[in-house]
Amino acid sequence: MHITKIEKEKVWKLRHKVMWPDRDLDYVKLEDDHLGIHFGLFKENMLISVISLFINNEVCQFRKFATLQTEQGKGYGSTLLDYVMNEAMDCGVKRIWCNARKNKLGFYKKFGLQDTNYSFNKGGKAYVIMEKNL
Numbered sequence: 001m002h003i004t005k006i007e008k009e010k011v012w013k014l015r016h017k018v019m020w021p022d023r024d025l026d027y028v029k030l031e032d033d034h035l036g037i038h039f040g041l042f043k044e045n046m047l048i049s050v051i052s053l054f055i056n057n058e059v060c061q062f063r064k065f066a067t068l069q070t071e072q073g074k075g076y077g078s079t080l081l082d083y084v085m086n087e088a089m090d091c092g093v094k095r096i097w098c099n100a101r102k103n104k105l106g107f108y109k110k111f112g113l114q115d116t117n118y119s120f121n122k123g124g125k126a127y128v129i130m131e132k133n134l
Contacts (some may be wrong), residue, residue, distance in 0.1 A: 003083050004040060014047055015066050018068060018111070027123075035054060043074055049071065049077050058093055095132070098111070102127065113131060115130050
């Protein structure tokens, strides 16, 4: 297993397959993807988990975190999230946040993220903004 920076086009394929397979590929592309730092976790040369970091001064948002369903629950996503949180700290980030699907709040709480009072719906899914001071 290894983690490396990857091109946004590789991220799009996995995002689409995991997060929004019933939507068009363009639905998973972010307008500012060209500004992000994209990471992939590979298992035996197969991309199984992706995440994108968007750093603005001392604040970082991670977005579009996705792990193949067949590989979920095996610690790969946790390994990747831990890695990128350390990368963010190395870049001088003081606060990290994300839009978490409500059904995944427990996962993010394991990493010290706290839910805020801000929530919204997108594409029929409920989200809560979670954050952590580093």
